Amino acid sequence: xxxxxxxxxxxxxxxxxxxxxxxxxxxxxxxxxxxxxxxxxxxxxxxxxxxxxxxxxxxxxxxxxxxxxxxxxxxxxxxxxxxxxxxxxxxxxxxxxxxxxxxxxxxxxxxxxxxxxxxxxxxxxxxxxxxxxxxxxxxxxxxxxxxxxxxxxxxxxxxxxxxxxxxxxxxxxxxxxxxxxxxxxxxxxxxxxxxxxxxxxxxxxxxxxxxxxxxxxxxxxxxxxxxxxxxxxxxxxxxxxxxxxxxxxxxxxxxxxxxxxxxxxxxxxxxxxxxxxxxxxxxxxxxxxxxxxxxxxxxxxxxxxxxxxxxxxxxxxxxxxxxxxxxxxxxxxxxxxxxxxxxxxxxxxxxxxxxxxxxxxxxxxxxxxxxxxxxxxxxxxxxxxxxx
Amino acid sequence: xxxxxxxxxxxxxxxxxxxxxxxxxxxxxxxxxxxxxxxxxxxxxxxxxxxxxxxxxxxxxxxxxxxxxxxxxxxxxxxxxxxxxxxxxxxxxxxxxxxxxxxxxxxxxxxxxxxxxxxxxxxxxxxxxxxxxxxxxxxxxxxxxxxxxxxxxxxxxxxxxxxxxxxxxxxxxxxxxxxxxxxxxxxxxxxxxxxxxxxxxxxxxxxxxxxxxxxxxxxxxxxxxxxxxxxxxxxxxxxxxxxxxxxxxxxxxxxxxxxxxxxxxxxxxxxxxxxxxxxxxxxxxxxxxxxxxxxxxx
Numbered sequence: 001x002x003x004x005x006x007x008x009x010x011x012x013x014x015x016x017x018x019x020x021x022x023x024x025x026x027x028x029x030x031x032x033x034x035x036x037x038x039x040x041x042x043x044x045x046x047x048x049x050x051x052x053x054x055x056x057x058x059x060x061x062x063x064x065x066x067x068x069x070x071x072x073x074x075x076x077x078x079x080x081x082x083x084x085x086x087x088x089x090x091x092x093x094x095x096x097x098x099x100x101x102x103x104x105x106x107x108x109x110x111x112x113x114x115x116x117x118x119x120x121x122x123x124x125x126x127x128x129x130x131x132x133x134x135x136x137x138x139x140x141x142x143x144x145x146x147x148x149x150x151x152x153x154x155x156x157x158x159x160x161x162x163x164x165x166x167x168x169x170x171x172x173x174x175x176x177x178x179x180x181x182x183x184x185x186x187x188x189x190x191x192x193x194x195x196x197x198x199x200x201x202x203x204x205x206x207x208x209x210x211x212x213x214x215x216x217x218x219x220x221x222x223x224x225x226x227x228x229x230x231x232x233x234x235x236x237x238x239x240x241x242x243x244x245x246x247x248x249x250x251x252x253x254x255x256x257x258x259x260x261x262x263x264x265x266x267x268x269x270x271x272x273x274x275x276x277x278x279x280x281x282x283x284x285x286x287x288x289x290x291x292x293x294x295x296x297x298x299x300x301x302x303x304x305x306x307x308x309x310x311x312x313x314x315x316x317x318x319x320x321x322x323x324x325x326x327x328x329x330x331x332x333x334x335x336x337x338x339x340x341x342x343x344x345x346x347x348x349x350x351x352x353x354x355x356x357x358x359x360x361x362x363x364x365x366x367x368x369x370x371x372x373x374x375x376x377x378x379x380x381x382x383x384x385x386x387x388x
Numbered sequence: 389x390x391x392x393x394x395x396x397x398x399x400x401x402x403x404x405x406x407x408x409x410x411x412x413x414x415x416x417x418x419x420x421x422x423x424x425x426x427x428x429x430x431x432x433x434x435x436x437x438x439x440x441x442x443x444x445x446x447x448x449x450x451x452x453x454x455x456x457x458x459x460x461x462x463x464x465x466x467x468x469x470x471x472x473x474x475x476x477x478x479x480x481x482x483x484x485x486x487x488x489x490x491x492x493x494x495x496x497x498x499x500x501x502x503x504x505x506x507x508x509x510x511x512x513x514x515x516x517x518x519x520x521x522x523x524x525x526x527x528x529x530x531x532x533x534x535x536x537x538x539x540x541x542x543x544x545x546x547x548x549x550x551x552x553x554x555x556x557x558x559x560x561x562x563x564x565x566x567x568x569x570x571x572x573x574x575x576x577x578x579x580x581x582x583x584x585x586x587x588x589x590x591x592x593x594x595x596x597x598x599x600x601x602x603x604x605x606x607x608x609x610x611x612x613x614x615x616x617x618x619x620x621x622x623x624x625x626x627x628x629x630x631x632x633x634x635x636x637x638x639x640x641x642x643x644x645x646x647x648x649x650x651x652x653x654x655x656x657x658x659x660x661x662x663x664x665x666x667x668x669x670x671x672x673x674x675x676x677x678x679x680x681x682x683x684x685x686x
Contacts, residue, residue, distance in 0.1 A: 031614040034604060035478035035488070036574040037624050039638035040615065043631040045624060 001074050001361070008072030015068075018060035022053070053383060059376045066369040075360045085141035086115035087162075089133060092122035093148050093173030102169050106146060115144060126153045126343075134160040142280070148173050151338055165279040166340040168320055170214070187212065187323075188220045189239040192252065197243035203314065204241055204263070210315045211322055239263060257290030261323060265297055272296075278341055284317055286341050295321050392665040394486040397494055403536045407497035411505075414498075414667040468525045468565030469503040471496045472513040472558060475544045477619040478574050483601035483662050489544045491662055491669075492570040492599055497539055498670050499568060504532040509565075512538060513557050517546010522557035525565075547619045548576045558583040559590070566593040568673065573598050574619075577646055584653035594655035597673055598646070602663045607635045 003009065088110045094103045107117050120129050126147065134143060142163035148171040189208060193201040205221060212219045226244040240252055242264040253271065256262045272294045275287030285296040320340045392413045397406050473496050479489035496512070503510040504527070511525035512535050523535065558567070558579075567587055569580060573596070584594040603609065610628040617623070643659075650657045660669045 031616040031623060032609070033481065033616050033618050035481040035572045035618055037615050037617045037622060038575070039635045039642065040624055040626055040631060041638075043624070043626050043634055045626065 001076050004073035004075055004360070006072055008070075009068060011068035011071045012065065014064050015061055018057060018064060022057045022060075056376070056379055056383065059372065059379065063369060063372050063376060066365050066372065070362050070365045070369065073360065073362055074365065075362075077359075085137055086110075086113065086144065087133060087137065087141065088115040088117045088144040088146055089130065090117060090119050090146040091126070091148060091151065091173070092120055092124075094146060094169060094171055095119045099148075099169070099171040102171055103146070106167060106169065110144060110146075124152075125155070126151050127155055127158050130160060130164075131158045134158075134162050137162055145343060147343065149338070151343065153338070153343075157344075163280045164344060166343045168340050168343075170319075186218050186220060187239055188222070189241060191221065191223045192226055192240065192242045192244055192249075193223065194226050194244040200243050200265075201241070204243070204318075207314045207318045208239070208241075211319045214315075214319065215322060253289075256292040256294060259291040261292055261321070262289075262294045263297065263318075263321075264294070265299075276341070276344075278317075278320065279344070282317075284321065286321065293321075392667045394491050394494065394662060394666060395484065397666060398486055398490050403493070403497045403540050404501075404533065406494050407501040407536070410494065410498040410666045410670055411501050414670045467503075467506075467508045469499065469508050469510045470513055470525065470565060470567040471499055471510065472515060472567060472569040472571075473539075473542070474548070474569070474571035474576075475514045475516045475542055476546055476548045477517065477544055478548075478572055478617075479544045479599075480618050481572065481601060481604065483603050486662055487544075488572055488599045488601065488662065491660075491666075492597075493539050493542065494666055495597070495660075495669055495673065496568075496570060497536060498666065499673060500532060500535055500539075502674075504529070510535065514538070514542055515549065515554065515557075515571075516542075516544070517549065520549055520554055520557040522560065548574075548579070551579045551582055554579050554583065555586075559586045564591050566595060568595045568597060570597045570599065572600070573646060577649055580655075581649050581653055584650060584655040588654055594650075594653070595673065596650055596655055596657045597669075598657065598659045600659060600661050602661050605639070605661060607632050607639075 088107065090103065090107065093099065111117055118133070120126070126145070130143065130145065134141075137143070139161065141161075142165065143160070144165045144167060146167045146169065149168055150173060189205075191201055191205065201223075208221075209219060226249070238255075238260045240255060240260050240262045242252060242262060252262065256272075272287055272289050275285030275294065275296055278284045278286055283298045285298065287294045287296070323339075392410060397409065400406050400409075473492055475489060479487065479492065481488050500510050500512070507527055509525040509527045510532070512523040514521050514523075523538065524531075567583075569583075571580070573580070580596060584596075587594050607628070612625060613628050614623055614625045647657055658672045658675075660672060664672075
């Protein structure tokens with residue numbers, strides 16, 4: 001059983017109420033009038049705290065607990081999947097011997113995580129292949145697409161039931177090898193950093209440099225103070241990294257709309273609204289604003305706070321959001337440069353949320369609670385009648 | 389449950405009827421008199437034995453009882469019977485629907501009836517919180533009925549007054565006689581002892597009828613009980629099982645002390661429990677004199 005609104009469990013504090021009432025209530029005990037109580041002098045008074053009717057108290061505790069549970073919107077997971085099926089679909093281009101050095105480590109790690117690795121047939125269209133596999137898989141499965149940076153996709157993005165994650169490897173597929181590689185791009189990166197975030201900026205800067213090196217691109221880095229962002233004139237493909245713990249300045253927002261890429265944290269990205277995670281469980285959210293993209297990183301870049309920076313996943317993450325140069329004209333039909341986000345299938349209908357069907361049981365509990373309430377009233381009434 | 393139990397009688401309402409029933413029940417009931425001289429009177433009578441001097445037959449008694457009684461004592465047998473009735477709040481102690489006061493009242497009425505039938509003077513002393521009224525001692529039918537009326541209207545109230553207020557009504561008065569005190573004896577033993585002493589000096593006989601409830605005597609309570617003292621309003625919560633032993637011990641000690649105290653003053657003492665039928669109580673009350681006379685003879 002799970003809770004859709006677990007904060008409702010705070011209502012369990014209300015359990016204090018019936019317990020307190022039972023303990024503190026001075027029942028008007030039948031007082032026997034006698035001529036004298038002198039023979040009882042020195043007898044220990046029985047004023048001690050006693051629970052007078054344990055059954056009634058238990059009943060009331062159960063009732064209050066039920067109310068609290070109902071507030072927390074419980075649901076039962078129907079058709080529980082003990083171990084969700086994970087399938088890794090590997091693009092044909094990556095299965096070639098030349099790509100083995102890059103592909104194999106990733107495939108090994110996926111296998112050890114329990115995924116079944118399937119190679120996609122060559123020449124196929126990624127979407128339709130993914131759709132076929134997804135249809136065959138049971139509810140609640142997850143698919144990992146292992147693809148190169150340039151894939152062949154046609155048609156609309158499918159709506160898949162399973163969770164989809166994308167792993168992009170920087171391998172040039174065979175059909176494209178003859179294509180002249182695109183020239184290296186020069187990216188301008190403007191760091192708008194507050195003093196308190198200088199550590200984050202260091203790590204990001206290192207990550208950005210690493211990715212640029214791997215790509216063969218070069219970076220022009222400029223550091224700006226949060227108060228003086230006038231110099232931010234970004235062209236398409238330029239980076240702005242904003243680590244200022246405040247919302248981004250309007251100049252920055254304008255630059256983003258013009259086509260810049262903004263990398264910021266939750267505080268900075270708030271003004272643009274929430275984005276969509278790159279992958280399921282990814283800490284990086286992306287949102288298209290105007291002609292640019294806003295990447296919001298939910299977390300800190302400093303290693304002490306997150307394992308992201310330590311594991312080397314930070315450069316990989318940056319790499320996954322690196323803007324690719326415009327595709328060269330001679331790309332064969334259907335082949336696109338894509339980023340991971342573009343590969344993600346459109347979200348299927350919301351009720352297969354995390355792939356598991358939820359059956360709400362709140363109404364059952366409410367019915368049980370109503371029944372118990374009637375029982376409690378009956379018992380309490382009888383107690384009162386007996387005491388009177 | 390005989391017809392003479394307190395509950396049934398209390399339901400009758402009319403005190404003179406009640407008194408009659410009690411006395412008749414006693415006289416003609418299955419209570420054989422064992423002690424010599426025990427009878428239905430205060431004076432020293434005894435049953436007629438063949439050979440007795442007929443001049444000493446009490447004809448009034450014969451007229452009423454259809455039995456022959458010989459007056460034994462030589463001295464002036466006109467007695468004053470003083471009935472001292474405790475009408476303080478503590479007498480409202482009730483068990484099984486009968487309060488100590490109701491019981492005492494019926495017993496007093498029966499005793500008054502006997503006195504009246506004997507031609508003895510009877511007076512009622514009602515001790516209440518606000519006053520202790522000493523009624524006039526007189527004989528005769530009208531006086532008897534007036535007494536009954538006073539008894540019927542009497543309601544217990546207040547706390548037992550101090551000796552200052554009690555002395556005159558209890559001790560003052562004329563003539564020899566017998567004073568019968570009907571009380572629950574809570575914290576009044578000092579005053580009663582003083583009264584007994586003074587009355588003893590005057591040649592009065594004192595009999596103390598101690599009224600107790602069965603539950604009170606045996607502490608027949610259980611669970612967690614709240615007791616409220618009638619006279620003071622004080623309450624105490626006790627766990628009956630835990631308190632029983634101590635209570636019974638304290639009570640036994642108190643009762644012993646009372647017996648000794650009163651014995652010292654040569655006052656008769658009888659315990660009457662509320663569940664006892666009234667004819668039996670009456671016999672108890674009347675046996676006092678006989679018992680004492682037996683003891684005095686030894």
